[in-house]
Structures are given as structure tokens and as C-alpha cells.
Amino acid sequence: MxxxxxxxxxxxxxxxxxSSLRVQRSLVAHNARRFLSTTPALRDSRNFAPQTTIFRDVEPLRDFRRAALLNNRTIGLVPTMGALHEGHLSLVRQAAAENTDVFVTIYVNPTQFGLHEDLASYPKTWETDLRMLHTLDRELASVEGAGRVTAVFAPTTKTMYPTLPPDSSIPGVGSFIEMRPLGQLLEGASRPVFFRGVATVCMKLFNICQPERVYFGQKDIQQTVVIRRLVKDFHLPIDVKIVPTSRxxxxxxxxxxxxxxxxxxxxxxxxxxxxxxxxxxxxxxxxxxxxxxxxxxxxxxxxxxxxxxxxxxxxxxxxxxxxxxxxxxxxxxxxxxxxxxxxxxxxxxxxxxxxxxxxxxxxxxxxxxxxxxxxxx
Ligand SMILES: Nc1ncnc2c1ncn2[C@@H]1O[C@H](COP(=O)(O)OP(=O)(O)OP(=O)(O)O)[C@@H](O)[C@H]1O
Ligand SMILES: CC(C)(CO)[C@@H](O)C(=O)[O-]
Ligand code: BAL
The missing domain is CATH 3.30.1300.10 (Pantoate-beta-alanine ligase, C-terminal domain)
Known part of the structure; x- marks a missing residue:
């Protein structure tokens, strides 16, 4: 077992x-108000047309992203492992308040699970996830100025790890990003490959989607520190946004x-x-x-x-x-x-x-x- x-x-x-943090907070509050405020900002959603495209492969998503760039659209990326709940949706809502397009990724990344962890049993609820995103996108369609969920990226493991199969062992054969000692502390002490896997898969997702902004939950607070470090140390042109925990x-x-x-x-x-x-x-x-x-x-x-x-x-x-x-x-x-x-x-x-x-x-x-x-x- x-x-x-x-x-x-x-x-x-x-x-x-x-004061800089206060400014940041009030900006979030401003965006939340813009998004949540009621009647004047509501668009008529009777002509709602779903805008979400599901991508399995990198090249079509890249083409989609390139077209968005040429049209001056901005991408807010929400990486997830699926089994969506209201916490994930809060990330999507904030991304939609700050971008024209939200990309949601759904991928259970094997390299962040240790060999004896729960990769095999991790909950998978693909149909429900899509329904939830569809419902949220309908809601977004009725809000003036809000972005839309235009892409769901759900790759296969062969796509994400094109050269060698993912390796979760501690020596780890493959191409990885590691942050020492940050990734070895706290969560990293009990899950020694966890942050290596997270940093590696997020770098891949960032390279594939090329977002302006990425959205992570404060619930996984050390993960947010790791992502900020990734962006800083590898000079990624990305703004990292941290969303409060839904409870x-x-x-x-x-x-x-x-x-x-x-x-x-x-x-x-x-x-x-x-x-x-x-x-x-x-x-x-x-x-x-x-x-x-x-x-x-x-x-x-x-x-x-x-x-x-x-x-x-x-x-x-x-x-x-x-x-x-x-x-x-x-x-x-x-x-x-x-x-x-x-x-x-x-x-x-x-x-x-x-x-x-x-x-x-x-x-x-x-x-x-x-x-x-x-x-x-
Ligand atoms: N309750 C929550 N409030 C805000 N953000 C959340 C919440 N739960 C998850 N997130 C964020 O959603 C993103 C995707 O997380 P993930 O798909 O692992 O879901 P999870 O609920 O954290 O799952 P797990 O049970 O595996 O920890 C992460 O950035 C995570 O911090
Ligand atoms: C960021 C992430 C999607 C990377 O697999 C995962 O660690 C998560 O869901 O928090
Ligand atoms: N939200 C954290 C992902 C994990 O525990 O693997």
C-alpha cells in the first residue's frame, strides 16, 4: 500500500x-469590483456562443496564441490538475478580469508525484471540469469587459515529456528545473521531487502558452514562491498573480x-x-x-x-x-x-x-x- x-x-x-502591497491589494479589489459589479456592467448573454477550444497538441495552441498576440489580446494562464472546484474557478475569474483570454490547463503531472504518492488515484473528472468551465464562460460572456475562457489545454504525457518518459525517482533521468534549497524545504522535505516536478511542468506550460500573466492559489503558498523564483531566475516575461484561498x-x-x-x-x-x-x-x-x-x-x-x-x-x-x-x-x-x-x-x-x-x-x-x-x- x-x-x-x-x-x-x-x-x-x-x-x-x-505601500506597494497595499496598492496591489487595492488593484485586485478594483478588478474584483469591475468584474463582480452588477447591472450596469452586464452584457446581454442571450446570444452566448461558447468560445472555448480544447487543445491536445502544442502546435495548434501556438497558432492560436500567435493569432491572439497579433490581435493585441492578452493571455491569463491558469494551470490545474483538473478535478475542478470553486477555488480553481476563482483563479479563472481573476484571470478573466485582467485579460482578454483565459487559458486553463488540465494535466496531472507525473513528475511532481513521488513514486509512492497518489498519482494513480488522483481524482479525474474531465466531463464535469468542462461543464464547469463552460458554465463559467457563459457567466463571463455577460460581464462587460471580462475576458473569456478561450482555450483548455489538456496534453498527453508524451506531449509534455517528448524525449524520455517522466521519471519520479529522486535521481531523476530527464530534463528538470530545480531550486535549491527552496524546493527542498517544508513541502519539499516530505515530497522530495514535488517542486522539481512543479517547476519543470510550469516552465513547459509557460513556454507553450506564452501568457502575459499566470494565476496560482495562495493555498499552495510554497508553490507560489517557487513560481515567482522561476520567473525571476529564468527572466520569464510573465506577471505572477496570487489568488486568495477559497474556503x-x-x-x-x-x-x-x-x-x-x-x-x-x-x-x-x-x-x-x-x-x-x-x-x-x-x-x-x-x-x-x-x-x-x-x-x-x-x-x-x-x-x-x-x-x-x-x-x-x-x-x-x-x-x-x-x-x-x-x-x-x-x-x-x-x-x-x-x-x-x-x-x-x-x-x-x-x-x-x-x-x-x-x-x-x-x-x-x-x-x-x-x-x-x-x-x-
Ligand atoms: N481553495 C483554493 N483556493 C484558491 N486556489 C486554489 C484552491 N485550491 C486550489 N487552488 C489553486 O488551483 C491551482 C491548481 O491546483 P490543483 O489542481 O492542484 O487543485 P487542488 O485543489 O490544489 O488539488 P490538490 O488536492 O491536489 O492539492 C493551484 O494554483 C492551486 O493553488
Ligand atoms: C501548478 C500545477 C498545475 C502543476 O502541475 C499543480 O502543482 C497544481 O495544480 O497546483
Ligand atoms: N495543488 C498541489 C498539487 C499537488 O499536490 O501535487
Whole structure:
């Protein structure tokens, strides 16, 4: 059986207090208002014509992109692994507010999955994904000034890895992009090939689609740091946009892997989000040192863990805290103290262990509570 996996919770960017970030935020707010504002900006969508083309190969997509460039159109790229949910759609919405064309890529990239991770069982919902994008595109068609979802790129692995088959082993035969030590910290410590795979596939997708802007979710915060580094170190002419995390009412972040959780692990899984909120509150109360910021988070996680461990096997959802991190926003190196002018990234990971004993009619999630999980709240 594949090894148990992390239930990751990566929540908070303690923002610097510089005016440039405030400007960035207000621009996003402006765009959101432009996009979300009601009647005056609504277009008549009765004549809605779907504009989305599905591409499997590189050359036709390149031709499409070239034509867009000649027509002064701008491309916002949203890379995904499919199994779409409202979090993905929020990325598409922001991309549509800032570009004439949105390209969505749907590709489950093998090189970012370690050999014992959940590549084989990763949820695939192609038909539903297309329906969701179609519905969203219809909505976009009715908004004055909004871009449209004009391309979905869903390549085969042979297209993405044209020379050698993808290799997920640590020595890794093939052509890769690596960032050391950034890609080896935190998530990279427990998933040693993860960021190598992400950086490599994103470089490929950026080269194929040549977007002006790319959109990534803050939920995967270390991934956003890796992408910014990719763009900086390889001089890519791309603007990286980070979109806030979409959450369930109780704070659980939407995530494709949530289907694995089942009721019991889902309920307990919000522990880390709760813990990190406590740490964030410490920062907001003007605490700046690592100990002061992180202790309530560790304490909350410890208390919850003890309470679960004390329950009977048919009642409990056991977990282990992998890390609680207070890190520099560009290097992800751990900080002893936060400089408010620079900000920090507060993040954490919890390993949700398999359910030991299911109840008679209990919803244990896809895979009966045993599937390796990489869900994010
Ligand atoms: N809840 C969310 N809010 C905002 N962005 C999100 C959310 N969930 C995913 N994203 C972003 O969507 C993009 C594609 O993510 P991906 O397809 O891996 O979905 P996922 O839900 O993160 O899946 P997984 O369960 O594998 O982590 C990434 O940039 C990711 O950060
Ligand atoms: C960015 C990405 C699409 C690369 O495969 C993936 O890591 C994801 O979905 O976050
Ligand atoms: N959203 C992160 C992709 C992964 O876990 O592989």
C-alpha cells in the first residue's frame, strides 16, 4: 500500500505593511469590483456562443496564441490538475478580469508525484471540469469587459515529456528545473521531487502558452514562491498573480483531494487551519517573535491530537504535525522574528493517518479512508 500522506494546511501570508502591497491589494479589489459589479456592467448573454477550444497538441495552441498576440489580446494562464472546484474557478475569474483570454490547463503531472504518492488515484473528472468551465464562460460572456475562457489545454504525457518518459525517482533521468534549497524545504522535505516536478511542468506550460500573466492559489503558498523564483531566475516575461484561498464555511480550503477525507478526517482536518489562525492572531496583536507567534498553534494542535488519541479506534482521526512554519516570503527559510516591512509566510502541514476502524454506515470518503491523501485546507 502506498504510504500515508500529508493533509496539508497552508494558510496565511503575513503581509508586509509596505505601500506597494497595499496598492496591489487595492488593484485586485478594483478588478474584483469591475468584474463582480452588477447591472450596469452586464452584457446581454442571450446570444452566448461558447468560445472555448480544447487543445491536445502544442502546435495548434501556438497558432492560436500567435493569432491572439497579433490581435493585441492578452493571455491569463491558469494551470490545474483538473478535478475542478470553486477555488480553481476563482483563479479563472481573476484571470478573466485582467485579460482578454483565459487559458486553463488540465494535466496531472507525473513528475511532481513521488513514486509512492497518489498519482494513480488522483481524482479525474474531465466531463464535469468542462461543464464547469463552460458554465463559467457563459457567466463571463455577460460581464462587460471580462475576458473569456478561450482555450483548455489538456496534453498527453508524451506531449509534455517528448524525449524520455517522466521519471519520479529522486535521481531523476530527464530534463528538470530545480531550486535549491527552496524546493527542498517544508513541502519539499516530505515530497522530495514535488517542486522539481512543479517547476519543470510550469516552465513547459509557460513556454507553450506564452501568457502575459499566470494565476496560482495562495493555498499552495510554497508553490507560489517557487513560481515567482522561476520567473525571476529564468527572466520569464510573465506577471505572477496570487489568488486568495477559497474556503468552506468552517475554514476548510477547497481542494481536489478533499474527496478522500470522509466525514471523520474532514472534521478533524481543520485543526491546522484553526491553529494557524491562532498564530495569525498573535501577529495581529503585534507579537513578532517566532515563539510568541507559533506557540498557540502548536498548543492547539497538541491538545487536539491528545483528544483524538484518547478516543476509541472507531471514533478517532489520528494525525501527526509535520511542520509549523514561520518563514521568509522569498526564501521560505525559517524566521526567529518577523520584520513587518518584509512580512512572513505562516504555514503548516499535518499528516492525516488512515482511519483505523470505520463505523457501520460511516462516510469514509473515496478509498474507504485508506487512500493516500494530499488534501489542503
Ligand atoms: N481553495 C483554493 N483556493 C484558491 N486556489 C486554489 C484552491 N485550491 C486550489 N487552488 C489553486 O488551483 C491551482 C491548481 O491546483 P490543483 O489542481 O492542484 O487543485 P487542488 O485543489 O490544489 O488539488 P490538490 O488536492 O491536489 O492539492 C493551484 O494554483 C492551486 O493553488
Ligand atoms: C501548478 C500545477 C498545475 C502543476 O502541475 C499543480 O502543482 C497544481 O495544480 O497546483
Ligand atoms: N495543488 C498541489 C498539487 C499537488 O499536490 O501535487
Amino acid at each position: 502506498a504510504s500515508s500522506r500529508h493533509f496539508r494546511v497552508i494558510t496565511t501570508f503575513i503581509r508586509p505593511t509596505t 468552506e464555511p468552517d475554514g476548510l480550503a477547497l481542494s481536489s483531494r478533499n474527496v478522500y477525507l470522509g466525514t471523520r478526517r474532514r472534521t478533524v482536518g481543520i485543526v491546522l487551519n484553526q491553529a494557524l489562525r491562532k498564530a495569525e492572531a498573535q501577529y495581529k496583536a503585534r507579537n513578532r517573535t517566532r515563539g510568541d507567534i507559533l506557540w498557540p498553534a502548536s498548543d492547539h494542535a497538541d491538545q487536539t491530537k491528545m483528544a483524538q488519541d484518547a478516543l476509541e479506534p472507531h471514533e478517532r482521526a489520528r494525525f501527526e504535525v509535520d511542520y509549523l512554519s514561520l518563514a521568509d516570503p522569498e526564501t521560505m527559510e525559517e524566521l526567529d522574528e518577523v520584520d513587518p516591512a518584509r512580512g512572513a509566510i505562516l504555514s503548516g502541514a499535518v499528516k492525516m493517518l488512515p482511519v483505523e476502524e470505520g463505523g457501520p454506515s460511516e462516510d469514509l470518503g473515496v478509498g474507504g479512508g485508506q487512500i493516500p491523501v494530499m488534501a489542503i485546507t
